[in-house]
Amino acid sequence: MIDLRQLELFIAVAEELHFGRAAARSGMAQPPFSQQILRLERALGVALLHRTSRHVSLTPAGMALLVDARALIAKRDRMVDMVRRTASGDAGTLRIGFAASSAVGVLPTIVRQLRLALPDVSLQINDRDGIDIGSAIRLGTLDAAIVRGPFLAKDLMVETLRRDGLVAVLPVSHPLAKRAELPIGELAGDSFVLFPRTGAPELYDTIIGLCSGAGFSPAIVQEASAWLSVVGLVEAGLGITIAPALAARSCPRGVMAIPLEGTFDRTELLIAYRHGELHPLVARFRDIALSAMKT
Structure with missing residues (x-):
């Protein structure tokens, strides 16, 4: 079985072409480092490196593996970064609903600030009838919405963004x-x-x-x-x-x-979202919408 750690160690020795330097770079002693490279070769059933007392070089199989190993590790790193950024509310997909009346004078301001603060977020804006918005949030087809009050939805969280004349x-x-x-x-x-x-x-x-x-x-x-x-x-x-x-x-x-x-103050601009633990991205959107409506 090949694991990603073995591929990382192989990349280190392929780039350094020296077991001592590659082991030090990887934070390991040389003997266990060398054992991991041998296990990788045995798992693949091929020699990846030519070894002499003075020289280390890649075999054709090693050169081929290096390309794919780098790509795989880079993909792993991107995946980990995206997962962490999504968990912190810095990335992901945000589905926002607007009724026609709530979008007037509001949508461009909020979207502009959202793009500046969260450039890696994919924003899906859904303009729909106001009477459908509550159902869409409950069903999970919308993450949140900006609506005009009064908005009767006892099973949703509703906060005032701004009072308006x-x-x-x-x-x-x-x-x-x-x-x-x-x-x-x-x-x-x-x-x-x-x-x-x-x-x-x-x-x-x-x-x-x-x-x-x-x-x-x-x-x-x-x-x-x-x-x-x-x-x-x-x-x-x-x-x-x-x-x-x-x-x-x-x-x-x-x-x-x-x-x-x-x-x-006859009307209210509201943000609505589901009850329960607030998704990090919805929380970021809520904070940005509150800030945008103070200006």
Whole structure:
């Protein structure tokens, strides 16, 4: 039976071409070192080295083994390094879910900081309906997710990353576009472009509830599942929308984001993950997301 230690010793003597120096390099006395090389040759049934009292050289079989032995040891070292880095949260695959509303103004910031901090992590981002995220985490198809609160999932761990207000996103030509702040009731006569409820149930219900509390039901003329589509339709003058304040970071020049009165801290940005011992990579992601949302 050949073991990796014997291959390491063989590499040492093949590179040094001197048993004494190879044994010292390997931290062994020469007699047991030489015995290990002999055992390797017997196991293979070939001579790997030409030996004289003054000279050591590789046989053709030894030259062939040296190439593969180096490759095998290097592969072993990479495997050990990857296992250790995965255990420490520095490497591996991280599967993150985002609902449409939680990605607005958030996804680029978190992903950028994650890439800087963990360049060896393979990141899989899954944009899915908000109502599916909890099930995906429970089933293990997602490791964690960024969602908008309230997020009812008693069997998951949920932490607040940031509290956020709401803004009215209007075309620059809108009569209210230059206001510093707006009561939501002043939007009663406008057409609305919103995320579909399936994509962002918590944000959708919050918006409808705010409008209802102000005495009107919003006239929804269009729904779009992607923020760029929503804000593009607003810019084109099809209607207005209401979004988390973080959305103001990614609005095009053709629209204005105006804070809505009384909505400070109205929504929460949350991170959700499974109960139990936190996977090191999920723990690193959690810490990076918390840091990103403080800026």
